[in-house]
Amino acid sequence: MIDRDQVLHVARLARLRLTDEEVERMTGELSTILDHIEKISELDLDDVAPTSHVVAMENVLRPDEPRPSLPREGALGQAPDTDGVGFRVPSPGA
Amino acid sequence: MGAAPVADALAERAYEPVIGLEIHVQLSTRTKMFCGCELSFGEQPNTRTCPVCLGLPGTLPVTNAEAVHFGLMIGMALGCEPAPRSIFHRKNYFYPDLPKGYQISQYDIPLARDGRLGDIRIHRVHLEEDAAKLVHAGASGRIHGAEASAVDFNRGGTPLVEIVTEPDVRSAAQAAEWLRLLRVTLRQLGVSDVNMEEGSLRCDANVSIRPAGEATLGTKTELKNMNSFRFLERGVNAEVARQEELLREGGAVTQETLHFDPRTGALSPLRSKEEAHDYRYFPEPDLVPIAPTEEMLERARSALPELPAQRAERLESDMGLVPDTARLLAFRSDLGDFFERAAAARVGDDSKAIANWIVGELVANIGDADPADTKLEPESLAALVGMVREGTVAGSAAKDVLTTLVAEGGDPAEIVEAENLGAAGGDELARVVDQAMADQADAVEKIRAGNDKATGAVMGAVMRATEGRADGAEVQRLIRERL
């Protein structure tokens, strides 16, 4: 179960602006899905280690050797808004 | 009724600050933490980026081996236990200087933990990546009428080591002093430029206060980014004062992040309260664990030089230096190295005197410069100090010799000879003393009457006559002899 306030809080964390209609629908859909997912709470998993990687690898490290960087035009090339030097954004707190 | 006595009791109460520090250290590797871009030193904005550090879709991080090596060195130097297997997490939040929407950092299993430096215990040492730089675009950079900023990703992805202390610090002065020790230690390791003004060493402080003698911790606030030792001290003092005043007035401290403005001395909240931060940490699936092999550990161990704290201890116990001198020589490794070479050049027991000459006269002469960069040779300094001990040159004249040695180099004995700076002695000095006592008859009377201070007048006359070449102790002896 998830309620409307939680949906709004999660949307805020995820930087999603949901319309009222979306909040409504999302609350219902997510509740249904979460009810199903909660099946996993029935299992006894106390002694089970979590799996975050299926590959048993360690210490995959890169030598500290420079590789060429992009030219600035390349870095800025796909940006929606630049001043030719940096990526322009509305100032935080403005 | 009743309020006044309570208020009085609060007002009288003594509080004890409880301070923990969080330090971010930019590592001086060649390339960034997770990509092959070279680190940036004031290059044009956005010229040190690649698909990985711009967070382009589809790119993946690969850990820099040297950053891990430096991290292990730092952990070991701070007396920590390296984790047998540490992992990276994603720390999720949105900000324009964070290209992926998360920072790759370490969370519940850091690279190393549980150490100590000086009096302060180390909680943890972990690896992470730096954010980019957000620069205010100024009036020209307005978007839809609002202020605009520009992001420069050159710094983004620079390897960082974050060092978190236990809340063992009890004053602002102690915080600054300990941070100095940390800085010289890191400098000695050669893993960072440790420059606070340039941001390669950044310090946040967690500050709370509690009634003196109590064990429970008060509510803490976080002071961000005090970019000099002085600001750290002032910021912490200001915050401690603010908290004390709050509690004395019967108020309560709220947990928040504060920005210290060094110009005004004001503390202001950094983030608005509705900005709930929930970092949603989870293990970074794009990276595999770091499990230092014996080889990696050995390489880090053998790269550790003698550290300042150890050196200070050794200079005290083995060379008999007083603690302040030992620390100064140990914390400025250039002075320490010069000292040890000079001390080794001399047989005999001149170590303490050489140390005093270095922390006194030499530092007065050269300031922050490395003595190895001057014309002065450690052997010459040792020789000069020996001459002073033997009385062949007077202290004040030796200072002039030192100035010459620093500027021009050379052999102290030859300089003394050439400039006729040898200590006045024997018949010459006896004659001068006789003359001075005759000229200063009044003073001599006073000395005889028990006024020791009057010796100064005679001494002054002797020094004038010998142009400072006389040894003070010897003059004293001659005066006494003649009374």
Add this chain to the structure above:
Amino acid sequence: MTGDLLDLTAAQAGQRVRAGELSASDLFEAWRERAATDSLNAYRWVADAPPPEIAAGAPLGGVPVAIKDLFCTEGVPSAAGSRILEGYLPPYTATAVEQLAQAGAPMLGKTNMDEFAMGSSNENSGFGPVMNPWDESRVPGGSSGGSAAAVAAGLAPWAIGTDTGGSIRQPAALCGIVGLKPTYGSISRYGMIAFASSLDQAGPLTRDVTDCALLFRHMVGRDPLDSTSTGLPEEVRLPDQERLDGLRFGVPPELTRGGVDPGVAAVFEQSLRHIEELGGTLEEVSLPHSDQGISAYYVIAPAEASANLARFDGVRYGLRAEAGDLASMYEDTREHGFGDEVKRRIMLGTYALSSGYYDAYYGRAQRVRTKIAEDFRSAFERVDLIVTPTSPTVAFGLGERTDDPLAMYLSDFCTVPMPLAGIPAISIPGGLSDELPVGIQLAGPAFSENRILEAAYALEQAIGFDGSGARG
């Protein structure tokens, strides 16, 4: 002439080029023209000229390949099915695509897909659904639906896709072609726009098993740009065994009984008979935690996705909504750029990771993952391969399931457990039900691709599936 050419499998065409009987550029041009006739919305972009140079001696002989739009390709639109990346031109090419080009399989086009690979029907594409070439009123499956439809319809000789919870195998099944989800790590993920990083894996979608092995051979490899890539410990062999003697096949009731349509079950039963006729043995093995597999998957994948999709913020690339303040810029950009399913999964994943819920959801899901891997491990102590239907149903109608996300999620139950365990699985056509293809899935332990390909080849010969019906 062109018709004949397009009837060749990729391996056959490549062989002709290598033998000097066919020019690589003619072959490319024939396929390019064919791809341009796409009326299924399978392609997002088709090359307008052959690449400057195709080495005739290269092992893949210049046979062009269709690339799922999830792979970044330098200077070529790469939008991962999302409006938020419309018009985005990456400055680099994904390792797998680069390797194929090096081996002589140049890029033919970019194929449509569910937005950010989230979906099982291709209806979640920001650029419209793909139609199933067997019946254009039906879905091709997803998320690699464009790649599957293109190969099935003869709009591409072969294609690559990605599989996170079934995104190669299920569309391959629904379109009547072969699709392999390899062992996690065997192919570099560098340049694949990430959905769920611990599950995503690239793989081939091909007309037959031989093409599958051939394409796969040139996709594998350890990549220094992907810390989780391992490559394969042995070279990929082209399969040639026609028997299954001595091979033990496990049939898990959890993935073969409840919820499988009768028509699909019948084709599956038939393929079990084929296995026995070819000398293989059948044995029931249990995968007791499969039921929780879907739940674990729909926690882990959205959680990782919620972080992976945070980079779409309107700052460096892609869509940016006009806004005067930063918060609105973020929220409007993401509101307009992401489709419903993507938002739903970001919400689900953000919630599962959020303070107070992590242990109950993400933490538990990772432990379920461990149990699922253990289930497979003990099953593979008794059998060499596991056989199941790939999808419990044949291709369903466009729009039929869009109103019930949970039902859509639950239909992935046959394909989700393998990526959770990181193990390889292939889907091959088993026959038709109601004139629509049914896929048979073979799964094996990590790095057992050669064994899987051999068995799939033998079974394929016995089944004798004819896919020409979809090629028009």
